Amino acid sequence: MRWKYRALIASLLVALFIAALTGFAAGTPKEAQAASPIAGLHIVGNKIENSGGQVFRPLGVDRGGTEYECDSAGTTAVFDGPNDLASVQALQSWDVNTVRLPLNEDCWLGINGFPAGTYSAAQYQQTIVSYVNLLNANNIAVILDLHWAAPGTQQPKSQTPMPDLDHTGAFWTSVANTFKSNSSVIFDLFNEPYTQSWSCWLNGSTAANQAPCGDVGFAVAGMQTMVNAVRATGATNVLMAGGLAYSNDLSQWLQNEPNDPLHSLAASFHLYNFNACSSASCWSSTIAPVAAKVPVVTGEMGENDCSSGFINTAMSWLDQNGVGYLGWGWDTYDCSSYPSLISNYNGTPTAFGAGLKAHLIALAGGSNPTPTPTQPGPTPTPPNPTPTSTQPASGGVHVGYQVSNQWQGGFSANVSIKNNGSSTINSWNLQFTFPGDQKITQLWNGNYTQSGEQVSITNMSYNGTIAPGQTVTFGFNGTWTSSDASPTSFTLNGAPTN
Secondary structure, eight states: OOOOOOOOOHHHHHHHHHHHOOOOOOSSSOOOOOOOTSOOOOOTEEEEETSSBBBOOOEEEETTTTTTTSSSSSSSOOSSSSSSSHHHHHHHTTTOOOOEEEEEEHHHOOOOOSSOSSSOOHHHHHHHHHHHHHHHHHTTTEEEEEEOOOTTTTOOSOOOOSOTTHHHHHHHHHHHHHHHTTTTTTEOSSOOOOSOOHHHHOOOOOTTTTTTTTTTOOBBBBHHHHHHHHTTEEEEEEEEEEHHHHTTBOOOTGGGGGOOOTTOOOEEEEETTTTOSHHHHHIIIIIIITTTTSOOOEEEEEEEOOOEEEEHHHHHHHHHHEEEEEESSSSSSSSSSSSOOOOTTTTBOOHHHHHHHHHHHHHTTTTOOOOOOOOOOOOOSOOOOOOOOOOOOOTOEEEEEEEEEEEETHHHHHEEEESSSSSOOOOOOOEOSSSSSEEEEEEESSEEEEETTEEEEEEOTTOOOOOOEEEEEEEEEEESOOOOOOOEEEEEEEEEOO
């Protein structure tokens, strides 16, 4: 949004903050934990899927505050409102499956005097990680969004037309390294670009007002620069890239799509009733063609009239076209200019929010029983110890290999391992040889190494045990040049399978 408000009642925020957090953890933030059924998020064609091959359409809310609370001198608050277990239960009562968290570049990096409050950048980071873990433990995926950024020594206190070349690479390198082991986190590269140039959007610039970014008064980090920064860390997380005109214009998104070697990039679309592209005819002409090629997620959606007529029409169209959406915003300001979805952090909707809540509940089956929130367990410190493998009896394991999607030069495959034996397999290492020239680029629900055509897949911490009669699955995306023939011979822990 172009207009964000700061809470003026600092004492209440302090109380909420203390109630939510018992203290900050010092040092480098721990990596967040992925939780099923939101684990293994990846892109196949124009859909986001989870590790089970089920389509995952992000549906939820934006949680404003983490981009602006940290710029207030003396504040103890990272969030604008509570971030405890009760607040997650309120989200669950709306049948939310995704929460988008806006971040402040300098507060994360600890530069230019930010965070301005009483905590450090490491503490800001750890608070974000802890909240992500809490959401994931309750089956809510998270979109992390670079919301506010600024060049040089400027402090990010509002939106800019594009991210800055000075710090954005470091920001995404750090965020990606922190969350790259968490496949339940999506990276939204930049909130709302509003340069006039698609070439600037893609390629950026190296100096102020330099072509193709003549309308931006600083060196710009283009979308390709940010994709490169994330992928250089080894992170395979799904990425999102918003279009021009505050992410409301996707008219030339496909022509300027950044090159992602993992083919795991979605388009981000923002939609308000006052935007230029706010009619079904515009959506059909500019959004539908993009949604036919790549996933589209409406990262922000709202209306400034304290009503839900506009979003009701929009959600109907978005549902029909398989587009995800998140309402702005889960904050207790007014339902017009902000606009706020709630009037209380217990989830009480405003007149605007009532429409979104009712629609999400209807999509989930028409009821919203009181959920039982779960506290995340201790975050393991990688690397995990290597468990002792149990060698299955020869022929006691069946491996299924299926190409689920194929296109020129690329493919997706799903693999199942079923224990047909009488003893439990306590950890597994599946090995096979590609008969063609395939190369794995992204894998979920496992770890892989590849040398030439020889591939070795090992279990994650949560799927290493296969009891008799049970099955585990993993999947991957890959590339091929001359042949995508499927492997037919496998070994598990050194023993042949059938």
